[in-house]
Amino acid sequence: MQGLCRVIWLSGVGLLVVALSAGAASPPEQQKQSAMSKKNEEQLLSVPQQIPKLVAEGALTLAQVPNPHWRRDACQACHAGTPTRTNLKLRDADINRLCSTCHAALSDHSYIHPTGMPVPKEMKTRLSKPFAQAVARARGTISCITCHDVPMTCLPQRVGARGLNPRFFREGPYRDRTALCYRCHDPEQYPRLNPHDQLDKTGQLRESTCLVCHDTPPDMTGERKVDFTVKQDLSRLCTGCHPWKPHPGGFSFKTGALPDHLRVPTARVLDRMRVMERRNNISLPLDPGTGKVFCGTCHNVHARGVLKTAAAAKGAGEKQRLRMPEMCGNCHDK
Ligand code: HEC
Ligand code: HEC
Ligand code: HEC
Ligand code: HEC
Ligand code: HEC
Ligand code: HEC
Ligand code: HEC
Ligand code: HEC
Structure with missing residues (x-):
């Protein structure tokens, strides 16, 4: 090979290339092309x-x-x-x-992590040898190869790692994303990694945290139209930091034994949601791009005090950031 x-x-x-590839055995999905x-x-x-x-x-x-x-x-x-x-x-x-x-075209990675910046001195002392070497290869800065160990996908002796580590994380796989984050970031400075920590000590909005999820700083005075750093499938705003398979509530988000909840609701469920939004004065937003239930449907990711409308603010800063302690009845009538 x-x-x-x-x-x-x-x-x-x-032509030689084409002839060669035509002669090579092709996997079934490629035969379809x-x-x-x-x-x-x-x-x-x-x-x-x-x-x-x-x-x-x-x-x-x-x-x-x-x-x-x-x-x-x-x-x-x-x-x-x-x-x-x-x-x-x-x-x-x-x-x-x-x-x-x-x-650049496929996906905007900036919502997961920025690149190009130098690694501060005190962080350098925390790095393992493989991370330090990868940083050195990009002249002391964070680059795609800092976290993604590309030769894992290149070298025949390493491709066996794919099953457990499909995104080829350096020294992975990691049980949850934050374990990767703490290879470099100091757990003591944990709050800095927490985009739900949105107000400073004086109660002012920390605009930089808004930008983890919103493309432009939300205008909190006029009409509240917001945009997102992720364009399709809003759940990706969250899954970069939160392990979610299986979801802690027992919701399966992939086809399997349990019902997948990240779906476009049936008319029956949707009717129930609209009725309960009024009855409980609560907001149950769907992913605006796909119409699907997403993480933000059940969880309010904002800190208490950020959103002013009562319905939209409900659940902010509550336990598990749930919009209500009892969620099921908001969507199911039995
Ligand atoms: C600080 C670590 C870090 C760096 C640097 C980094 N990534 Fe990632 N990358 C991650 C993590 C964590 C995920 C998993 C996010 C998730 O589970 O959705 C990820 C996921 C991805 C994915 C799959 C999810 C998607 O958005 O489609 C791609 C593609 C990707 N990275 C490409 C890149 C590229 C290209 C660069 C350089 C511009 C880069 N990464 C730099 C940590 C990093
Ligand atoms: C998606 C881009 C990409 C593809 C495709 C790719 N490589 Fe690489 N390869 C890289 C990068 C980037 C590095 C350097 C990584 C680093 O310094 O950590 C690298 C490093 C290597 C190295 C040095 C590994 C080491 O441990 O020092 C070899 C050998 C290699 N590639 C061979 C291949 C072969 C053979 C293929 C095809 C089967 C291939 N690569 C496909 C991007 C790629
Ligand atoms: C020739 C185009 C191309 C180049 C160059 C390329 N990628 Fe990709 N990459 C893709 C495509 C296509 C996918 C699959 C679709 C997706 O995840 O958006 C992908 C997927 C990924 C994934 C996610 C894998 C998964 O299964 O979830 C990571 C991580 C990634 N690329 C990192 C990199 C890194 C790091 C480099 C640079 C060394 C790189 N890619 C260069 C086209 C490319
Ligand atoms: C390879 C080292 C490395 C890893 C792994 C890493 N980071 Fe970073 N991160 C940095 C560096 C370097 C900076 C820029 C310098 C700084 O802010 O300390 C940074 C900056 C950040 C920032 C911006 C902080 C600010 O004050 O603006 C956030 C948020 C962040 N990282 C979150 C994460 C998350 C979440 C993960 C895990 C998915 C992660 N990082 C993994 C090296 C890393
Ligand atoms: C972790 C991701 C995340 C962060 C960080 C975040 N938001 Fe949001 N925001 C969302 C999601 C998801 C929605 C849509 C669901 C909803 O309305 O709660 C949203 C919706 C909103 C809305 C519209 C709500 C309504 O219906 O009235 C406003 C306004 C808003 N965000 C402001 C902010 C401000 C200001 C910040 C920073 C202090 C911020 N957001 C930080 C994810 C985030
Ligand atoms: C940059 C990383 C990051 C992103 C992105 C992020 N979170 Fe978080 N999240 C955290 C951290 C760190 C905590 C723990 C601190 C806390 O509870 O305030 C947390 C806490 C939570 C909790 C509470 C868990 C508990 O045990 O009480 C929920 C629920 C949650 N996040 C949902 C979301 C949702 C939904 C999104 C996407 C709209 C999201 N998060 C995006 C880092 C992130
Ligand atoms: C249909 C409603 C619903 C959706 C959609 C949903 N969650 Fe949850 N989530 C819950 C409930 C209910 C709990 C509390 C479960 C429990 O304690 O048994 C919870 C708990 C959590 C916790 C806290 C876990 C802990 O250790 O306490 C996190 C983190 C979380 N969800 C993240 C997410 C992410 C990320 C998504 C999107 C991929 C998501 N949730 C989608 C309802 C939902
Ligand atoms: C935000 C709305 C929402 C919440 C909250 C919610 N569900 Fe669902 N649930 C759905 C959607 C959407 C489906 C997909 C089928 C549909 O639309 O009828 C579904 C499907 C199901 C199914 C599969 C049965 C069927 O009709 O296909 C079960 C079982 C279920 N949910 C249980 C629960 C339980 C238990 C809770 C609370 C812990 C809960 N759900 C909370 C929206 C929700």
């Missing part, structure tokens, strides 16, 4: 720098952006030649830019 990769690198986007789209994918992986433009022009949908991870035939998406110990031949020496070729 290493050989196959090399042939592709040396020959670029030639037409020969044409397979060829397109291969071409794209050899010229990934064209992806942002194609996406911007609408010539390529996000679903068509090829995934180069955990496979043996897409090394050329990141390496412009066979990597050696002394020269990795990365397409872009700036790792963040390399990854952003595709990820």
